[in-house]
Amino acid sequence: MPFTHHNGPKPTPAQCYNKLNAAGDALYVIGGKWRLRIIIALAEGHKRFNEIQRAIHGISARVLSNELKELEINGFLIRKVYTDFPVSIEYELTPYSDTLSPVIESLISWGEMHRQTIMHSEKPEAIATPVLEEIL
Amino acid sequence: MPFTHHNGPKPTPAQCYNKLNAAGDALYVIGGKWRLRIIIALAEGHKRFNEIQRAIHGISARVLSNELKELEINGFLIRKVYTDFPVSIEYELTPYSDTLSPVIESLISWGEMHRQTIMHSEKPEAIATPVLEEIL
DNA sequence: CGGGATCCCATTTGATACTG
């Protein structure tokens, strides 16, 4: 079933209510400025704390620390301590995080499409994102 | 191409960098606590200000007002003023907002799946969302 | 009804310094 009324049957109010709840659940767990970005950064493989911080432009150590704890509690990643010398600590995604693939794939696709759209528009700077501002 | 390393070829760092940027663009525009929820609420058809506020539990008039402006600037909705008496103002989604359908559909699907998952887990209350807390 | 303006508090965040 398509989403909006533009290209499909109009959902009933009851359906919309449930969709709002479902989206609310999802946004509560994976919403926010950083969580999906952390997951995406870890998708290329396990990383250490500072590697993640370098990969994600603009996140502070404290915020990253808190977000990692939250993501671990919710089962999206695990913290692995390697007691070799020197001790190293790595974060890696769990299989459960794979269930987010459709969300993340569609988000990335849309982001790429949107970037093209606004770069070809008359006033890209009016709606540019921080990432785009580095290009424009 | 699948997303994580669990079920597909591992993306290169360069690919991951671009994906992070793309996701960053998307999250900048449609991220935050309310924006997608507003779009979802409007997906069942045009609504007036107070209708939207009632549909989305917990949003204040001031925040809704700000978000609606932002969403209008970014081309996701339009504000229609009907000069009949009494004047009524309606918000409705634009065709461009339809491009978000894959994102929103996958978000909703994941939210429904996640809700089932944590309601059948041993300690649902440990990771419950506000929406779920009304049920548990 | 549909908001704008103002006030004020709580939470978040950044910067810096510090520790095992």
Add this chain to the structure above:
DNA sequence: CAGTATCAAATGGGATCCCG
């Protein structure tokens, strides 16, 4: 390296009042 502690600053967001 992998964080934690602390403080200052910014931001968010609710409550309230007001207006067309």
